[in-house]
Amino acid sequence: MLYSMTGFGSARLDADQYSISVEIRSLNSKSMDLSVRIPKVISDHEYDIRNMVQKALVRGKVGVNIELSKNKAQKAKNTINKELLQAYYKELNEAADAVGASKTDLFRLALHMPEVLQQEQEDEETSEADWGKVQPLLEEALQNINSFRSDEGKALTAEIMSYIDRIRILLAEIDKHDPVRMENIRNRIRGHMTELAVSEHFDQNRFEQEMVYYIEKLDIAEEKVRLVNHLHYFTETVYLPEPTGKKLNFIAQEIGREINTIGSKANDSVIQHHVVEMKEELEKIKEQINNIL
Structure with a gap:
């Protein structure tokens, strides 16, 4: 039977800790022309995503857009380098004494000095856990777009x-x-x-x-x-x-x-x-x- 190259498929998951959406659109093309937009946290799996899409859709001008957002509790946290903060604060305090300046904003200034606030990096286990949530949604979206193409x-x-x-x-x-x-x-x-x-x-x-x-x-x-x-x-x-x-x-x-x-x-x-x-x-x-x- 014939399949159209034009199609649309999507899948979405909303949970307490995160939301994931996958959208796939395709138009006619002489070959597979694939563009992929994915979150940085699963960028290591771009090759897997491309393989899955190419195998499922074969041909067409295809655009894949994956979005993953976490709630505040799940987002990467900022940590404070306390030793560096103390060193900056001490220097700023001494500088203020030397010139007779106000010390009202010293803590805020020290807090925003370079490398005082450090963002925790996603570890490999977290990345794999995110991919484990995205992969089944990608498969669902591919099934949906193929159903669209079939109709x-x-x-x-x-x-x-x-x-x-x-x-x-x-x-x-x-x-x-x-x-x-x-x-x-x-x-x-x-x-x-x-x-x-x-x-x-x-x-x-x-x-x-x-x-x-x-x-x-x-x-x-x-x-x-x-x-x-x-x-x-x-x-x-x-x-x-x-x-x-x-x-x-x-x-x-x-x-x-x-x-x-x-x-x-x-x-x-x-x-x-x-x-x-x-x-x-x-x-x-x-x-x-x-x-x-």
Whole structure:
């Protein structure tokens, strides 16, 4: 079945100590074009995140945004370097005595001197614990975006198959009209043959050879058979379980070649009209294939 490359999936967890949100968006692209925005605390797992996304989504312009916020009790705490604070305070106090300045803000000044306030760093165990909370949410978001892609793919399948069915109907009309076309061609040739027969330079054998060659050049039987086969192959490919967007694009190109050849060889206004309609349906198919995984 077909999957759209356009999709959205999210997952969220709100707990007493933290909140985590994961959002994934995707658009059509010829390859995997992945951008990832994650908190610093799980930056060591960016490679894991990219692998999970690439494996699940295969192709598309994909954006992943993960946010993790902790409540005040869980945030990194500031510690005070008391020895350094005392040293700064003593120096500031002595400096104030030396110049006769006010000592009102000495403690605040000392507290904000370099390296007095030190932020505790997240340890490795804390980082792994955070990743342990994020990973299942990422998996859930990937499942959700693939469900979205699947639903979009079902709609695309119905639309594309309606275009394929229309091409089949037009091909049947061409097949129905083809004997009339060939008879008209034969009648025109016979008329020219009658005119040439009275010429003293008329070569009967050569004329018959050229007539056979001319009729073969206008024969579209092989093109019709190949087009039927391509349409059948296209339909089979649509319902394969694996991603088929690129393969369908190649088959659509082959369908286009046969339609163009029929149009160039037909030499008939009725068939040309049907060929133009077939080309219109094929363009609709190609437009939709651009969004298929």
